Amino acid sequence: GAVVSQHPSRVICKSGTSVKIECRSLDFQATTMFWYRQFPKQSLMLMATSNEGSKATYEQGVEKDKFLINHASLTLSTLTVTSAHPEDSSFYICSASSGVSSYEQYFGPGTRLTVT
Amino acid sequence: ELKVEQNPLFLSMQEGKNYTIYCNYSTTSDRLYWYRQDPGKSLESLFVLLSNGAVKQEGRLMASLDTKARLSTLHITAAVHDLSATYFCAVAASGTYKYIFGTGTRLKVLA
Numbered sequence: 001g002a003v004v005s006q007h008p009s010r011v012i013c014k015s016g017t018s019v020k021i022e023c024r025s026l027d028f029q030a031t032t033m034f035w036y037r038q039f040p041k042q043s044l045m046l047m048a049t050s051n052e053g054s055k056a057t058y059e060q061g062v063e064k065d066k067f068l069i070n071h072a073s074l075t076l077s078t079l080t081v082t083s084a085h086p087e088d089s090s091f092y093i094c095s096a097s098s099g100v101s102s103y104e105q106y107f108g109p110g111t112r113l114t115v116t
Numbered sequence: 117e118l119k120v121e122q123n124p125l126f127l128s129m130q131e132g133k134n135y136t137i138y139c140n141y142s143t144t145s146d147r148l149y150w151y152r153q154d155p156g157k158s159l160e161s162l163f164v165l166l167s168n169g170a171v172k173q174e175g176r177l178m179a180s181l182d183t184k185a186r187l188s189t190l191h192i193t194a195a196v197h198d199l200s201a202t203y204f205c206a207v208a209a210s211g212t213y214k215y216i217f218g219t220g221t222r223l224k225v226l227a
Contacts, residue, residue, distance in 0.1 A: 032213050043204065044159075044217045093158055103147065103213050110158040 001027050004096050006108035013084055014116055021079045021111045023094030029074035030096035034105060035067075038091040050077050084115040118143045118209045122218035130226050132194050137221045139188040139205035147208040148188045149215065150179050152201045159204070162190075195225045 003026040013019045023033060032051050036044040048064075050056040050071035058064045066088075068080040077096075081088055091112055095105035119142040129135050139148070147166055151159040163172045165181035165188060172179050176199065178191045188205055202222045206215040 034214075041222075043220050044206075046214060046216070049214060097213055099213070103208060104149070104161075104164060105213070105215060107151075107159045107161075112156075 002098075002104075002106040003027050004030075004094065004106045004108040006092075006094055006111050008111060009109060010112045010114075012114045012116060015085055016083055018080055018082045019084055019113060021081075021092055021094075021113075023077045023079070023096065023108050025075045025096040025098075025106070028096075028098050028106075030077075031074065031099040032097045033071055033077040034095045034097075035069060035077075035079050036093045036095070038093060038110075040091075044093060047079075081113065084113070086115045089113055089115045118145070118207060118216045120205060120207050120216050120218040122203075122205060122221050124221060125219060126222050126224075128224045128226060129192075129195050131196055134194065135192050137190040137192075137203055137223075139190070139207075139218050141186050141188075141207045141216075143186075144183075144210050145186075145207045146183055146210060148181050149206045149208075150188070150190055151204045151206065153204060153220075154201050162203075192223075195223075197225045197227050199223060200225045 005024045007022045035047045038044045047062045048056045048058045052071050056069035071077040093110045094108045097105045121140045150162040163179040168183040170181045176193045181188045202220045204220045205218040
């Protein structure tokens with residue numbers, strides 16, 4: 001149980017274009033979803049927290065107009081990187097929590113974004 | 117602000133040896149998680165520690181939590197090459213869902 005998927009697993013896009021990444025909880029309802037970014041050989045940095053049906057809460061230093069997050073249902077959250085630039089190239093990982101028991105987050109497999 | 121530090125950052129060890137990775141955090145928390153990450157992959161959950169004094173073991177790995185000292189340890193017993201990976205601890209501040217990740221420890225086990 002507690003499976004989280006992400007799509008796509010890898011994406012290459014040109015500078016200036018936008019790319020959407022989907023995060024789905026497959027076998028549970030996720031009241032809260034999280035988006036992380038991980039640069040090579042570094043730790044995971046939380047970008048934003050989203051609750052179903054409400055606006056995402058962004059961490060300090062994360063541009064909300066550049067990283068659009070939508071949590072339209074209890075099983076789906078999307079991250080759209082708008083007007084992508086090479087410095088946005090990174091590994092993006094989502095996680096989902098059902099909000100019960102240990103508040104544990106379940107992590108997706110990640111999406112490797114390369115902006116050329 | 118919750119801060120999480122791990123040490124060492126890098127660890128190269130011989131097969132068969134024992135070693136401990138430390139995770140210190142700065143404010144009150146009663147939930148701590150350990151993850152493994154292989155290159156190019158996402159996180160694999162290893163342990164969930166929810167109370168002071170909690171100790172969990174799986175194979176050659178054992179994790180413990182001391183909430184009073186704000187310290188968790190991940191002990192490796194008789195390391196094998198397959199344990200080579202990056203290990204992260206993550207701490208959830210009390211009353212929140214948010215995790216703050218440690219810096220990670222890159223472990224290389226030499227045959």
